[in-house]
Amino acid sequence: MKSWFVSLCLVTALLQAVYAAVRVMISYRALELGGNGATVGILTALYSLVPLVAAIPIGRAVDGRHAAAVLRIGAALSGVAVVVIITSTDLVVLAAGSILLGFGHILTLVSGQGYVPLMSSPDQYDRRFGGLTVWISVGQSIGIPVAGIIASRSHEGHVETSGALLAMLVLAALAATASLSPHLRTPKTATPRKSAAPVRQSTMAMLSTSGMRPAVFSSLIVLTSMDLTTAYLPVLGEQYGFSVLTVTAILTARSIAAIVSRVFLTRLLQLAPRRWLLISGTLCSALPVALIPAVPQPIIVGILMAVAGFFWGLAQPLTMTWVAGLVPPSNRASALSLRLTGNRLGQVFIPLTAGAIAGSTGTDAVFVLTGGLLAGAAFSTWRALTRE
Incomplete structure (x- = not known):
C-alpha cells in the first residue's frame, strides 16, 4: 500500500473520530444548556453553513496541488473548534464552535477525497475511495464509543461532556501532527495530465453534466x-x-456495519451490478430509518441502524466514483467538492426543517422524514441510471 494512502487514512480516521464524537456531544451539550430538539436542528445546520460556500474554492485549491496544505489547516482548525466547544457556556458560543468544526471538517474532507483522483488512476478509484471510507467508519466507531463511555461516567445519570471533549481534543492534536507527514505531499508527477493547459469547468458546467445532479442528490440525502x-x-x-x-452502542453498530460493507465493496461489485448497489444505498435504508420511532427498543433500533449503516457504507464511495468519473481529470477534486457542497446544502436546510418538525410534532417525525427522503433519492438514482 502506498505511503501517502496509509498516512491519509491515519489522519482521516483520527479526525473522523473527533467529528463523530464531538457532534454527538454537541447535542448533549445543547440539552445541558437548555436547548431542545429545535436547537439541535439549528446547530446541525450551522455545522454545514460555511462548507456550503467554501467547498468549491477548496476543491479548486486541491486541484491546484495544495491538498497537503488544505488538510493541515483543516486538522489544526478542528482542534481549535473543539476548544471552543469545551469552553462554551451558552448556546451562542456552542453554535460558533459548531460552525468552526464544520469548516475544519470540509477542509479535511475535500483534501482527503481529492488525494484519490490526484494520486490514482480511474481503475483504482473504487478500491481507494472504499478504503478511505472504511477508515472514516473506523474513526467513527472509535470516537463515538470512547466519548460515550467517558461522558456516561457521571453521577445521577447526568451526561458530562467535558471529559469526552478533552479526549477528542487529544485525538485532534494527534491528527494535526500526523498530517505533517512528508508522505502527504502531492508531487508534480501525480496522475499526469495529457493537456498542458487543462480545461477548468465552471460549477454550472459540472452540474449540467448528465448524471451529476442525481449523483449529488443521492450523496446529500445519505450524508x-x-x-x-x-x-x-x-x-x-x-x-x-x-x-x-x-x-453510543447504536451509533457504533451503524459505523461497524458501514465498515463491513466497505471492506467487501470490491467483492460486492463483482457479484452485483454497480447500479443495483448505488440504488440500494438509499432504497434499502429508507424503511429501517422510518421504523426507528415505531419500535423504540434498543436492540431493535440497533439492528435497524446497522442495516441502514451497511447500505450507507456502500453509497458513499460509489457516489464518489460516480461523480469523479463524470468530469475530466483536471476537475475531479472540484467535482467531489460540488458533491460535498450539495451534501452541505442538504445538511443546512433539511436539519432546519427537521428541527421545526421536532419542535412542533416531536422527534419521531424526524426519522419518518428521513426515511421518505431516502426513498426519494433511490427513485432519482434509479431514473438516472436507467437512462445511461
Whole structure:
C-alpha cells in the first residue's frame, strides 16, 4: 500500500473520530444548556453553513496541488473548534464552535477525497475511495464509543461532556501532527495530465453534466440522513429513556456495519451490478430509518441502524466514483467538492426543517422524514441510471 494512502487514512480516521464524537456531544451539550430538539436542528445546520460556500474554492485549491496544505489547516482548525466547544457556556458560543468544526471538517474532507483522483488512476478509484471510507467508519466507531463511555461516567445519570471533549481534543492534536507527514505531499508527477493547459469547468458546467445532479442528490440525502440520526438519536434516547451508552452502542453498530460493507465493496461489485448497489444505498435504508420511532427498543433500533449503516457504507464511495468519473481529470477534486457542497446544502436546510418538525410534532417525525427522503433519492438514482 502506498505511503501517502496509509498516512491519509491515519489522519482521516483520527479526525473522523473527533467529528463523530464531538457532534454527538454537541447535542448533549445543547440539552445541558437548555436547548431542545429545535436547537439541535439549528446547530446541525450551522455545522454545514460555511462548507456550503467554501467547498468549491477548496476543491479548486486541491486541484491546484495544495491538498497537503488544505488538510493541515483543516486538522489544526478542528482542534481549535473543539476548544471552543469545551469552553462554551451558552448556546451562542456552542453554535460558533459548531460552525468552526464544520469548516475544519470540509477542509479535511475535500483534501482527503481529492488525494484519490490526484494520486490514482480511474481503475483504482473504487478500491481507494472504499478504503478511505472504511477508515472514516473506523474513526467513527472509535470516537463515538470512547466519548460515550467517558461522558456516561457521571453521577445521577447526568451526561458530562467535558471529559469526552478533552479526549477528542487529544485525538485532534494527534491528527494535526500526523498530517505533517512528508508522505502527504502531492508531487508534480501525480496522475499526469495529457493537456498542458487543462480545461477548468465552471460549477454550472459540472452540474449540467448528465448524471451529476442525481449523483449529488443521492450523496446529500445519505450524508444528511447520517447527520440527522447522529443528532437526533440522543434526543430520542432522552425521550425513551436510553442511556448515553445505549445511544453510543447504536451509533457504533451503524459505523461497524458501514465498515463491513466497505471492506467487501470490491467483492460486492463483482457479484452485483454497480447500479443495483448505488440504488440500494438509499432504497434499502429508507424503511429501517422510518421504523426507528415505531419500535423504540434498543436492540431493535440497533439492528435497524446497522442495516441502514451497511447500505450507507456502500453509497458513499460509489457516489464518489460516480461523480469523479463524470468530469475530466483536471476537475475531479472540484467535482467531489460540488458533491460535498450539495451534501452541505442538504445538511443546512433539511436539519432546519427537521428541527421545526421536532419542535412542533416531536422527534419521531424526524426519522419518518428521513426515511421518505431516502426513498426519494433511490427513485432519482434509479431514473438516472436507467437512462445511461
